[in-house]
Amino acid sequence: MKKRLEALLRSTLRHCFEQGALAPCQVPAYVIEVPNDPNHGHFATNLALTLASSQKRPPREIALSIVENLMDPQGFLETAEVAGPGFINFRVAAREWCRALSKAVPLKDAYGRSDTGSGEHVLVEFVSANPTGPLHLGHGRGAALGDTLCRVLSCCGYQVVKEFYINDAGLQITILGESIWARFRQMEDPGYPFPENGYHGAYVLDLAEKIAAETDLTALSEAAAKAHCARRGKEIMLGEIKDDLYQFRVPFDVWSSESELYRTGSLEQTLEGVRGKGFLYEKDGALWIRTSDFGDDKDRVIRKKDGEFTYFASDIAYHLQKHQRGFTKAINIWGADHHGYVPRMKAALATHEISPEWLSVMLIQLVKLWEDGREVKMSKRAGSFVTLQELMDEVGVDAIRFVFLTKHHDSPLDFDINRVKRQDSENPVYYVQYAHARICSIFRKARAAGLTVPDELESLESYLVLEEELALIRMISVFPSRLEDIARSLEPHRLTYYLTELAASFHRYFNLGTKVSAHRIVTDDPDLSRARLFLAQGIKMVIANGLRLLGVSAPKSM
RNA sequence: GCGCCCAUAGCUCAGUUGGAUAGAGUGACGGACUACGAAUCCGUAGGUCGCAGGUUCGAAUCCUGCUGGGCGCGCCA
Numbered sequence A: 001m002k003k004r005l006e007a008l009l010r011s012t013l014r015h016c017f018e019q020g021a022l023a024p025c026q027v028p029a030y031v032i033e034v035p036n037d038p039n040h041g042h043f044a045t046n047l048a049l050t051l052a053s054s055q056k057r058p059p060r061e062i063a064l065s066i067v068e069n070l071m072d073p074q075g076f077l078e079t080a081e082v083a084g085p086g087f088i089n090f091r092v093a094a095r096e097w098c099r100a101l102s103k104a105v106p107l108k109d110a111y112g113r114s115d116t117g118s119g120e121h122v123l124v125e126f127v128s129a130n131p132t133g134p135l136h137l138g139h140g141r142g143a144a145l146g147d148t149l150c151r152v153l154s155c156c157g158y159q160v161v162k163e164f165y166i167n168d169a170g171l172q173i174t175i176l177g178e179s180i181w182a183r184f185r186q187m188e189d190p191g192y193p194f195p196e197n198g199y200h201g202a203y204v205l206d207l208a209e210k211i212a213a214e215t216d217l218t219a220l221s222e223a224a225a226k227a228h229c230a231r232r233g234k235e236i237m238l239g240e241i242k243d244d245l246y247q248f249r250v251p252f253d254v255w256s257s258e259s260e261l262y263r264t265g266s267l268e269q270t271l272e273g274v275r276g277k278g279f280l281y282e283k284d285g286a287l288w289i290r291t292s293d294f295g296d297d298k299d300r301v302i303r304k305k306d307g308e309f310t311y312f313a314s315d316i317a318y319h320l321q322k323h324q325r326g327f328t329k330a331i332n333i334w335g336a337d338h339h340g341y342v343p344r345m346k347a348a349l350a351t352h353e354i355s356p357e358w359l360s361v362m363l364i365q366l367v368k369l370w371e372d373g374r375e376v377k378m379s380k381r382a383g384s385f386v387t388l389q390e391l392m393d394e395v396g397v398d399a400i401r402f403v404f405l406t407k408h409h410d411s412p413l414d415f416d417i418n419r420v421k422r423q424d425s426e427n428p429v430y431y432v433q434y435a436h437a438r439i440c441s442i443f444r445k446a447r448a449a450g451l452t453v454p455d456e457l458e459s460l461e462s463y464l465v466l467e468e469e470l471a472l473i474r475m476i477s478v479f480p481s482r483l484e485d486i487a488r489s490l491e492p493h494r495l496t497y498y499l500t501e502l503a504a505s506f507h508r509y510f511n512l513g514t515k516v517s518a519h520r521i522v523t524d525d526p527d528l529s530r531a532r533l534f535l536a537q538g539i540k541m542v543i544a545n546g547l548r549l550l551g552v553s554a555p556k557s558m
Numbered sequence B: 001g002c003g004c005c006c007a008u009a010g011c012u013c014a015g016u017u018g019g020a021u022a023g024a025g026u027g028a029c030g031g032a033c034u035a036c037g038a039a040u041c042c043g044u045a046g047g048u049c050g051c052a053g054g055u056u057c058g059a060a061u062c063c064u065g066c067u068g069g070g071c072g073c074g075c076c077a
Helices: A002-019 A047-053 A061-067 A095-110 A139-154 A170-186 A202-214 A222-249 A260-264 A265-274 A311-324 A336-350 A386-395 A395-406 A417-421 A428-448 A467-477 A478-491 A493-515 A526-551
Strands: A043-045 A076-082 A088-091 A121-123 A159-166 A254-257 A280-282 A286-289 A301-304 A328-336 A358-363 A367-371 A372-376 A414-415
Touching: A002 A043, A002 A061, A047 A061, A047 A088, A061 A076, A061 A088, A061 A170, A088 A095, A088 A254, A088 A311, A095 A467, A095 A526, A121 A139, A121 A336, A139 A159, A139 A328, A139 A358, A139 A367, A139 A395, A139 A478, A139 A526, A159 A260, A159 A328, A170 A202, A170 A222, A170 A395, A202 A222, A202 A478, A254 A428, A260 A311, A265 A280, A280 A372, A301 A311, A311 A328, A311 A336, A328 A336, A358 A395, A367 A417, A386 A395, A386 A417, A395 A417, A395 A467, A414 A417, A428 A493, A428 A526, A467 A493, A478 A526
Parallel strands: A121 A159, A121 A328, A159 A254, A328 A358, A367 A414
Antiparallel strands: A043 A088, A076 A088, A280 A286, A286 A301, A367 A372
């Protein structure tokens, strides 16, 4: 719809220039938007305001010229009025809205798809938790955000790869092994010392029991036993992480491993590439990279005095490889506490002439958990945290995923477990799901009354005439462009707001029928009922498609 | 000390990327089912968009400075 209006305005401007109604000029950037006040019509444009300076005429006068010369031979528009300081407000003919609905509904699951991202090949890396413990709430937020973003991107025609980077090399895994070993020894000798920086969670004891049951650790040297605990502990934890994510409906395409970068030698190889460009140097017995040449505060160590590579080294290698793999864009979802790493990562990429735009880092703020009116402090090291698994058992995947996307990712999120657990209107997910279930229920009623729910229907304009009905159609029709906005802005939370608004409009519409029986969807008039059922079909379709993108179920009854 | 992020109704947060009279949810109060699902709807109340300047036709949105909060500044990951 907006695109048709845009084309109409283009030809109108051309006409104005030819007729001399406006002085020929470069058309400045202007916007066509959906006003938030319905009195301002279906669409509004600031075109005349932006033309004012180059035309050297008052904006309202320009707007009037445009309206008078409108090129609308087919009667697409019902009204076009100059308003305020020079806005032009448009109302599109009801017939056009009804046609849009007729075209949308037969698309079913495909409604919302577009090709705006065609040609783009995007790698989205998210969660990427260390396999040293179970996933917790913060990981869940990243998983919900990343997965929904990927679903929306795919829907908009982007080619997307979902990737999990496993930090399975280095010190943390060693500490995990030592922690498991210590718990194992403590079974016999309660006084056996626990490592200073060890993992204190109860799951470490479970790991110790499990590993001891499958392998006789006492037959190994202490060093070998610790190494075994580290390797097996990592495997088991990774398995649990994968299970959790599967249950959370977050299927990854690629599991990328840090230790593989070491094993295959590709880390060294990639760093040689950086060296070849002249951005590495030795100082104080360590190897440094000149990130300060590209806006970082200072240079960074990538190989320590003791010969070990830093975490940053493998991260550089990993990201350069992402680029080599041919992606046109990379998106990382990181905890906000890592924001300091963004400049250095971009600087490292810049050593290979990779634009900072190529990598988008989405920083997610912390999740604060509240239970019984108190904040539950979480610490992985201290072993006190609520796992994603526990939360899924208690609350359910639908509610968790939805709630995680009710706020901008850059805004801290308070997760009130008592509230999310409640299966009532306190919980926003049920509001949307209920609208879907309610429509399904109406369909059952309609079929029982001998009516069919049409999948295709035209000539709706003589039946769908209520302001509420046209508002619903308009809301349905913006769904594809709303998804495009989300893909462009990387802000999936807009989807929950959109769906909540759509559900609200439907509930409001439904309630008209409780006052005036003529406004019910199923009425005595079969033709009218069919048209209204068709509209309901469209609403149901958009809710179902939207919820699918959120990874939330669309129940037929509740 | 330096850097990034945030500040909007009592509370939790949106705000279409610079548009018109700033909106939802929740809490408070008052209403609507013998009729398609009341997990719903309608109404009332609630605001100096942290403060002060600046940019322009126009600012919650962009720039500067302040105040208050979160996070980060390691040869840890």
